[in-house]
Structure formats: structure tokens, C-alpha cells
Amino acid sequence: MAPANSPADGRAAHRVATNQAPPLTGHDVVGGDAALSEAVLRHADEATLAGLLPLGREAGSAEAREHGRLANEHPPRLVPYDRYGTRVDEVEFHPSWHWLMGRAVGHGLAAAPWESDDPLAHVRRAAGFLAWSQTEPGHGCPVSMTYAAVPALRADDAVAKEWTPLLASTSYDPGLRAPAAKRGALAGMGMTEKQGGSDVRANLTEARPTATDGEYTLHGHKWFTSAPMNDVFLVLAQAGGGVTCFVVPRVLPDGTRNQLDVVRLKDKLGNRSNASAELELDGTVARRLGDEGRGVRTIIEMVAATRLDCVLGSASLMRRAVAEASWHVAHRAAFGRRLADQPLMQNVVADLALESEAATALALRLAAAVDGTPDPHEAALRRLALPLAKFWVCKRTPGMVAEALECLGGNGYVEESGMPLLYREAPLNSVWEGSGNVNALDVLRALGREPEALDAWITEVGLARGGDPRLDRALEDTLAMLGSLMAEPTSMERSARRLAGRMALLLQGSLLVRYAPPEVADAFCASRLASPHDGVYGALEGGELRALVERTTPTVPAG
Known part of the structure; x- marks a missing residue:
């Protein structure tokens, strides 16, 4: 028998991995995703x-x-x-x-x-x-x-x-x-x-x-x-x-x-x-x-449909990334506690969960607009909301996936984790079917040529009026910004990205205020509408952060 603390003991210890998250397999990607399931019930049955x-x-x-x-x-x-x-x-x-x-x-x-x-x-x-x-x-x-x-x-x-x-x-x-x-x-x-x-x-x-x-x-x-x-x-x-x-x-x-x-x-x-x-x-x-x-006009319907899939694809990358991150922190301990129980890690994962849920809610709302396109409001909303969502959701994905990868530490940097593939893939949908500039300019085109599209956006966001004062103030500020820009067309194009981002955030905020659990809507409005998100995740203030993390963490049936 080898003496205690011998090299043989050390080799044996390394044969069994400890304090490692098990592979994320055996979960229900639809039924176990609260944001997605609720959106399906909301827009379907x-x-x-x-x-x-x-x-x-x-x-x-x-x-x-x-x-x-x-x-x-x-x-x-x-x-x-x-x-x-x-x-x-x-x-x-x-x-x-x-x-x-x-x-x-x-x-x-x-x-x-x-x-x-x-x-x-x-x-x-x-x-x-x-x-x-x-x-x-x-x-x-x-x-x-x-x-x-x-x-x-x-x-x-x-x-x-x-x-x-x-x-x-x-x-x-x-x-x-x-x-x-x-x-x-x-x-x-x-x-x-x-x-x-x-x-x-x-x-x-x-x-x-x-x-x-x-x-x-x-x-x-x-x-x-x-x-x-x-x-x-x-x-x-x-x-x-x-x-x-x-x-x-x-x-x-x-x-x-x-x-x-x-x-x-x-x-x-x-x-x-x-x-x-x-x-x-x-x-x-x-x-x-x-x-x-008439080639551009003919193929534009294909472009519109692929833009919807760019939003869905980016929302999918976000969801996979936050699932991996939340699963890892639920099973990994450091400094004497599970990562998921540590306040700063809770803050990061909760913030990632907000980004994912907002993207999912907006993507499914756009799909519902396709089903409802004979309705003039749905058709007009789809015309403006598609380039808004394509610009914003796809643009947010690379930074969000990078932060999720970091939650896994060195494990996330290794190909076997699957995270490097998500990270490499994250910029794709922002490039495909029109880069950020192309979609921001398409927003301006819709605003200038199709006033019914702006009316549909105002109506849609306005359905949440009174639900959260921060959303109401952000809507008023954005409409004032839009009016100011329209009065000075020379500055319109320069500000197209800023305008598109604010309008997309308001759509997301409206959906979450109307349909998401209170803790989700409150955290989103506080971090995205009351003060612009600076791109650094994990800076949420107050709120039920544990509830946000638990809502997004996958579950695997025992056995």
C-alpha cells in the first residue's frame, strides 16, 4: 500500500474529476425554457x-x-x-x-x-x-x-x-x-x-x-x-x-x-x-x-424572412450561452460557496438572463406578426420591427456570449465546452442580410416612407403605458428625439444607430412589462431604460437576482 501523500495518491486523485459541472444534456430545450414556453403560449396555444x-x-x-x-x-x-x-x-x-x-x-x-x-x-x-x-x-x-x-x-x-x-x-x-x-x-x-x-x-x-x-x-x-x-x-x-x-x-x-x-x-x-x-x-x-x-423588390420578401431568422438565430445563441453559464455556476464551487450563491456571479448571470429573455420575447413577437400579416397593424409593425430587432438583438449577441463564456472561466475557453463555437458564431447574424448600418438605415427608410410603420410601433409600445414609469419616460424621450431628428434631416443618418437601439429596447421593454414576471420587467427597465446599458454585464442594482438566475437555469430530470 502506498504511503499517505505519495505520488500514487496524487495520481489517483486526478482520475476522478471533482467540482466540475456535469455535461448539460438530457434537458428539455423548449419545456425547460420559461421565456420561450411563455411566449409560445402567449402567441399560440x-x-x-x-x-x-x-x-x-x-x-x-x-x-x-x-x-x-x-x-x-x-x-x-x-x-x-x-x-x-x-x-x-x-x-x-x-x-x-x-x-x-x-x-x-x-x-x-x-x-x-x-x-x-x-x-x-x-x-x-x-x-x-x-x-x-x-x-x-x-x-x-x-x-x-x-x-x-x-x-x-x-x-x-x-x-x-x-x-x-x-x-x-x-x-x-x-x-x-x-x-x-x-x-x-x-x-x-x-x-x-x-x-x-x-x-x-x-x-x-x-x-x-x-x-x-x-x-x-x-x-x-x-x-x-x-x-x-x-x-x-x-x-x-x-x-x-x-x-x-x-x-x-x-x-x-x-x-x-x-x-x-x-x-x-x-x-x-x-x-x-x-x-x-x-x-x-x-x-x-x-x-x-x-x-x-425589379429584382431587389422581388427578393426583398426573402430578405425579410431571413432577417427574422437572424433574430431567432441570435436569440438561440444567447439562450444556449446563458444556459451553459447558469448550469456551470449552479454546479461549481469557489472560495467555499457555489458560484450561483455568490452575489456578483448572481448579478452577471441575472443580467445575461435579462438579455436572453428580451431577445426571445421580441423574436417570437415578430413571428406572430408573420402569422398575423393580413392585419394592417401586424404588417406595419413587421416592416419596422424587423430591421430594429435585426440591428439590436444581433448586435448585442457577441458581447453577451463573451460574458457567458467568461462565467465558465478557463473551461469556457476550451473547444470541448462548446462555448468557443458560440463565440465565433455570435457576430454572424449581425453581418448576414445587412450589417448594422444597413439595418439602421432601413429603419430610417421605413420611418420616412411608411408612416403607418411608426404608428404601429407607437401603438405596440403604448400597450404597456402605465405599467412602468421608466418605460413611459423612455418612450417620451425617444419620441422627442425622433421629432428633433426629423426636423433636421442632415443629422438623421448620423444618429440612426442610436435611434434604432432605443426603439428596439422600448419594444423589448413593452413586451416584458406586459408579459414577463415582475422581477424580470423591473430589472430590465431599471438597467436598460432608466439608464443606458453600458455593455458591462453584472451591474444590476437590487431586485430579485436569485429568481432571475433560477428562472434561466436548465433542469435535468433525475436518473
């Missing part, structure tokens, strides 16, 4: 929430977490030629990518809501997308683009009838084959080019009409096209009448592959699971969608 619970349990499983890890550890591989030298331009994915995609499509998170008779279909899908994306963010990109393509395709009834049933299918059917031979399809988009970025009117890709009515060939390049193995793409190109939108199938009806060369896959920040590519188009067959010169 109990049946909708009950129908999401199987998704939530699967999303929180150890199996899902492992597939998310493997999909990023084994990134996609470009195969430009087959063994015989034939150009094929295929992208190979790890089986875990296909597992994740199959579940996402099977749960109806792609375009299924557009074909559904359920009046609450978009709220259901939004909640499911927010929850399921916590398994792994990369595969949400093709799922999101497929969802967003359908409203744009409706610019042409014949094209919509051809593609919508496939895109709305809950069958995941990967591989390049003729559309008629597939049980389901995925969509993508090709808008940006090297010289233009967000300025798509600077695009150089040329569209040349063929002898067939409505058919063109495209000649040019696309700088960012994610998921190049998808079945169909919406692409902008210059036709005779100006920038025009086109439908580009990956495989033509006769089974031959369309002329579409994948030049390379991007080495990008963020997830490694998804493939983002540069494409060369040289004689690529395309069908015009909408009139020549």
Missing part, C-alpha cells in the same frame, strides 16, 4: 407548445450535442471532379450534418409553415427554430434560406407551384437529382458580389435571354453563396431592364447538372459545419422571377 416538446427533448439530448460537435469537427469538403475527370462540383458533408438536417426539416423548420393550414404555423416554427438551433448553428443556414425563399417565389405563380411543395416538405432528401425525382428540396440565395457587397445594384453578373420565354443564361460570379449543394437558388443579375431576380436550379429537369462551378469554400469565422462558397456562372440556365429591373 397549449397545443402548439405540447407539439414542440418532442423537439425540445431531442434538442437537449446527448445525441444531438454529439452530432453538433462532430459536424463541426469534420467540415464539408469540396469535390470539384469525379474519378473520371468529369466536373461535378459537389460538397461532401459528415453524416452528423445530415442527421441534424434531417431532424430540422422533419420537425417542419424549413418551409413547412407556408403550406400549413395552422394559423399559428410561423410561431410554432420560430420557437422550434430557436430551440433546435441550440444543437448546432451552422445547419440553420440552409434551413432558414429554404423557409425564406417561398414568399419571394410567389412573384410568379407557376414557379411557386413548381417549387413550394418540395421546399415545404418535411422529408430531407440530399443529393443532386432532378427536382421531379426528389421528395424534398432546399433553397439558397446568391446576391452579393466582390465589388458590391450590400450594394447589389453594383452587381456585374449578366443575364442574357434565350429563345425560351422567361429563360436566361447567367454569366458572372457570386462572392458568398452558402450551402451550394442546395437544389435551387434565388440569384440577382443584370438584365436589360436592370437588376433582376432569377431562379437557378442546381439540376435541370432532364437530370443534367446546371453550369455552376464551385470555385472554393470559404475559410470563415464561426461554424465549420456549413459550406459557404464562391460560384462562377457561365451559361447557367435561369428563369426570371418577376419583372426585369
